Amino acid sequence: MQVFALGDGGSVKKLSICLILLSICHTPALASTDDAFAAARQTLVELDWKSAIRLYTPLRDAAKPGSKEWNEATYCLATAYHHVQPPSYDTIQSALNNYQQVIDKASDPRFVARAMMNLGRVYELRDYPEDIVDMDKAREAYEQVVARFPGDPIAGEAALRAASTLVMAFDEPNYEKVKAGVAFLEKWLADHPNEELASVMWQYIGDAYFRPLQDYKNALQAYEKVDKLGWTDQGNQGPWYWRCAQLAERFLDQPEPEIAAKYYAKIIIETPNSGKAYESMQALRRLNKPVPYSPLFAKFDPTAQPTTQEAVTTQPATQRSDR
């Protein structure tokens, strides 16, 4: 072998042999670790949390804390404990412990930020029957994400979650928390004009103004902003279009027929399967606005009230000429 030819003594030979043996031993180990990570990731793809716990536990134990492998294994282990079924006090505690380890030791700030967010998710949601929801603690966790990662996109998500812990209070009769949540989000959007979740936030604000605040003017204004930015749940925005049209036509002190007509037209063009296209056509005629074309209605006269359509019949074999 080449290494022996290059050697100038016994020590070089021994070193070479050691290196070769080491590489022989180490290469399969590396391949096996990669395979193990690939298999563990696949369990996430398949939402198979039990297997994720089984596969990520040895990977986490074998990795050096703070290493790339450790970050992934510990974070995913926490996630798996967070969502494994059936949920229990113990599984959620394991999730919290692992998230906390990520926060304390992970070298990658993305993992740290997400683990901090997930602490909030654990406090906010009821995970098992006796679990106690703690909105204040959840909000605290979200606010910590905003404070520690102010320039990161996750800050917007954390701000939205923090605001939602207030809105979800639905604290009638004065709705102070709901209003505080809405005000917080509006300020956030004013301070962050390029917020990635702006459309989601405006839709959430619009919903809160609509219900429980019953402030229809502000609700419509918020939805108008969503419409400009683009609706997040594309294809399923039909009910919101209908709500906007109803608000504009029926619920404002000063009705806005132009805005109502815009949303009726959008229902016909963009969400004709929402079940409201026919009524939107009627509404546009009522408002003396043009009715846009929809291929869905190509074979039907949308101005005609459907009764019994012309039936198609099949003749018995004896009377049919085509057979």
Add this chain to the structure above:
Amino acid sequence: MSIDTREGKPSRFGGNLIGVVMLVVAFTVSLIVATVNTLRIERPSETVIRIAHWQLEKGYREAMQEAIEEYQRRNPGVKIEQMGVTEKLYNQWVNTQLISGTAPDLCEMGHSNMLTKDEYTVKYFIPLSSLITRPNPYNADNELKDTPWKETLLDGMRGGFREGLQEYYGIPTTLISMRLFVNRTLLKEATGSDALPKTFGQWMEQCRAIREYAKRTGQERTMVPVVSCYGIQSIQGAYEVPFTSSYERMLDLDLNGEVLPIETYIGYRKKQVTLQDPSMQALFQAMKTVGDQMQLGFSGMDRQTAQFTFANQRAAFLSTGSWDASGVALQAETAGFELAVIQMPLPAMDEPFGAYIRGRQNEASSNGAGVYGVYKNSRNAERALDFLMFLTSREGNEILNQRSEWPPLTIGAKPSKLMEPFQPDPRGYNARVNISFGPRVAQAVTAEMVNFYQGFAPFSEFERIYNEVIFDPRRGGDWAWWNEYDLRRRDVRNKERVLAQDLALELINPGSRDAGRTRRAVLQQLTRYNGTDYLWLFRTQREADPYQVWKDFQPVFP
């Protein structure tokens, strides 16, 4: 032992030799066939796509084959093999194929847990959301050429959407709808005219004439005017919107364009809607009139009996769905009567009940059926998806559905002559009063209402029992409200799992996940408020403390 004919003595090898030769030949042939098949799979000279389904109804396989042949003609080097498996076996067969990693490239989704439950779907099938927003290239020569694939189908591809996963995992290929089948020959014999009923009044008049005819011809014990494959509920389904959609303005609290059962319950408690309202009474009395034209004790009639009765010309009208159409048409042809298919006739303005009709129920939001998913381990997933594109292009969908006599799903695809009346009519309304709030109330409503329609009990009895059940604190509307709240809360928790998966995989491999999907899931989760909006609604609309009213109901976790 065999006989050696030359020597007249038993031979030691003669018979055995034949056996050995046969064995060797069989072995060699098997070896060749197995080798050829293995080579075809391992080193195919052409791309082979396998598509499995359970649609063994008349004409479907032939229709699929026709679509396949057209696709193969356009795509040389591609071979599509369809595998029709009976409904009973499909479940076991497909499960085995999925587990052993040999599932067909395309599987019809349904029947098996592995094809319906979210945890298996993510394991075995390809998510399609990112692929269905582009135009379908097979529509390049029609006006859908620039429309996203998803929007080229009448149902907006909702038939393939998995709510729990927030993802499309299948492509629907056909539609289903309910209609009224008419034996025109019998109609003519009974009434002197084969004119189809254009209104509810005309329909009922014809039913009475058929009763008279049955009496005249001594068939009063065996002949009835109307039979239904799915009871009177399927008929009532077509009338609820016409009679009750006007309540939408009053009852639709969230302005989503529908009256949810919870909103009906709120309205019922506030007496905004009562069972004695003229329009509600009109609905019930109209359905009672239909019930009078069905056989005594019709609730016991199953699908097969209803079809059999109609096929044997012992009923003039049959209520059933598009999936039965070609079978019924064949039976009509065999029996020698003329068949017609119509929508349920509505009362005209000048007829009884007509004053309470707002308009027909639209069918714009029907979900597609015949949904196919792409197997994750398919060697030719891209090609398999391409075939689904063809199958749902205007031309491909026409071929599949015209030949199989099913209603096409693609916008503008022409149906067969028989299927023309089954095409969804987008005109009309969608909101309706739904008094069946929660499974426990629904059970009582179904049973007691049918009793009334069958003439076994007066309406007052139905109303009494309904009020008893809906106001029952343990199984009525309050329980159903808690149940909705609990479902909503759990739905948020389940979405958290899907979100967690997305976020973890994105951390591991940045840019690998669909950010739009994550945003959508966040929005849907947020707008369900962990169910707290339903608590607020209870406090403000029901004017009671939900924790007090629901204190005995325990959440049941999965």
